Amino acid sequence: MKIISIHSYETFEKDPIKYRNYEWAVRDALLKHPVERTVVIMVVGAGRGPLVQASLRASISAGRRVRVFAVEKNPNAVNTLRNLHLDERWGDRVTIVSSDMRVWKAPEKADILVSELLGSFGDNELSPECLDGAQSFLKRDTGISIPSDSMSYLEPIMSSKLWNEVAKFKERKHFETPYVVKIHNYASLGETKLCFRFDHPNWSKRIDNRRFVKLEFKIRCDATLHGFAGYFHSNLFGKHSISINPATFSDGMFSWFPIYFPIRNPIYVKRDEIVKVFMWRCVSSKKVWYEWAVSTSSVKTPIHNPKGRSYWIGL
Numbered sequence: 001m002k003i004i005s006i007h008s009y010e011t012f013e014k015d016p017i018k019y020r021n022y023e024w025a026v027r028d029a030l031l032k033h034p035v036e037r038t039v040v041i042m043v044v045g046a047g048r049g050p051l052v053q054a055s056l057r058a059s060i061s062a063g064r065r066v067r068v069f070a071v072e073k074n075p076n077a078v079n080t081l082r083n084l085h086l087d088e089r090w091g092d093r094v095t096i097v098s099s100d101m102r103v104w105k106a107p108e109k110a111d112i113l114v115s116e117l118l119g120s121f122g123d124n125e126l127s128p129e130c131l132d133g134a135q136s137f138l139k140r141d142t143g144i145s146i147p148s149d150s151m152s153y154l155e156p157i158m159s160s161k162l163w164n165e166v167a168k169f170k171e172r173k174h175f176e177t178p179y180v181v182k183i184h185n186y187a188s189l190g191e192t193k194l195c196f197r198f199d200h201p202n203w204s205k206r207i208d209n210r211r212f213v214k215l216e217f218k219i220r221c222d223a224t225l226h227g228f229a230g231y232f233h234s235n236l237f238g239k240h241s242i243s244i245n246p247a248t249f250s251d252g253m254f255s256w257f258p259i260y261f262p263i264r265n266p267i268y269v270k271r272d273e274i275v276k277v278f279m280w281r282c283v284s285s286k287k288v289w290y291e292w293a294v295s296t297s298s299v300k301t302p303i304h305n306p307k308g309r310s311y312w313i314g315l
Contacts, residue, residue: 013050017253018242022051022114022146025236026058029112029144030066038065042110044101044134045117046070048080052094055114068093069110073100101130106137113138113201114146120180120244120259122150122232123281126288126313128198128209135201145200147234152195153245154261155229156217156275159186163226166262175264176310178290182257183229189269190217192231192247195279209288211281216274225267225294228277230259261292267299278303287312 013019026041033039039059043051052070059066068090072078078098085094097104113134119125127150138145162181166174196211219225233243243249244256269275273296280291289308294301305311 013048015253015255017250018116018255019050019054021236021240021242021250022116023054023058023061025146025238025240026055026112026114027062028238028240029146030058030062030064032144033064033111035063038067039111040067040069040108041112041114042069042071042106042134042137043114044071044137045115045130046072046077046081046096047074047116048077049084051114051116052081052084052090053088056090056093066093067095069095069097069106071097071099071101071104073098102133109139110137110143111139112144112146118147118150118232118234118242118256120232120256121178121230122152122234123196123198123209124178124259124290124313126315128202129283129288129315131200132202132207132209135203138201140203143201144237147200147236147242149197149199150232150234151197153192153231153233154195154215154277154279155192155231155246156189156219156225156277157183157186157227157229158189158223159183159226159260160224160266161185162260163262163266172264173310175262176305177262178230178311179260179262180257181260183260186229187223188229189219189221189223189225190275192245193217195230196281208283209281210283211279213279215277215279217277219269219271219273219275221271223269225263225269225275227260227262228292230261232256261290261304263294263301264304265301267294267296267301269296273297282308284308285315287314289313
């Protein structure tokens with residue numbers, strides 16, 4: 001797991017659309033509880049406090065009393081949280097927990113579990129693995145997870161600029177690495193399609209976060225395929241969501257850019273041709289990685305990144 005820099009926190013935590021949608025989701029979740037109860041909220045990966053603040057604002061608009069546990073492992077972020085606790089006079093409404101959520105022992109069960117662990121592809125920052133562990137804090141029958149799911153999407157694209165940026169390194173490993181990028185000068189070659197889905201909480205007896213999908217894209221025009229753009233859509237609670245999928249994009253949100261899956265050699269494709277992409281999400285005891293391959297009527301690529309030889313996320 002990488003340590004997020006303070007600069008990254010500052011960028012992400014200035015996103016008003018994301019936290020507004022979270023606030024509305026928490027408010028609606030709170031309204032499910034009787035007004036006389038104190039509702040326990042656990043914010044896991046609290047950062048420097050925007051989800052805590054959103055939860056407290058939601059409690060006011062919902063007219064509900066809350067007790068919030070803010071769990072954060074980054075010591076710099078914890079210091080900021082503690083200063084905010086004093087400045088905002090949170091008092092006993094908020095308990096700051098300086099701990100990794102994977103090892104913390106919660107003193108009680110939560111009614112609502114709130115997190116923002118999503119990456120550009122939904123699961124590429126280990127949100128399923130983190131939330132599978134954190135759901136042990138949640139009440140089994142009545143607990144609500146925000147977000148309630150995450151879905152990743154793929155879109156075939158033509159972008160010589162992106163492909164050339166990868167090619168300039170002149171090493172295979174760079175074509176086996178997905179890149180988070182702000183995509184410019186590209187053409188969509190087909191419909192954006194659902195790739196993987198994860199639901200939270202996941203009370204399955206045996207949780208398996210490995211995935212495989214085969215997608216078929218009908219190409220819109222004669223073009224050169226340079227790879228695939230990846231996006232996510234996440235339902236928070238009720239009608240509230242956050243999304244970078246172009247079809248459902250949360251207007252004004254800037255916390256995430258798309259992810260780009262390159263292919264080693266560009267492929268010329270024709271209008272109405274069917275392009276098949278095979279995508280695996282692989283999991284071992286120590287890491288998570290993606291593998292992908294492409295097939296057309298005339299070309300079959302090798303599997304990119306087999307066994308995570310070039311790119312992986314450490315558990």
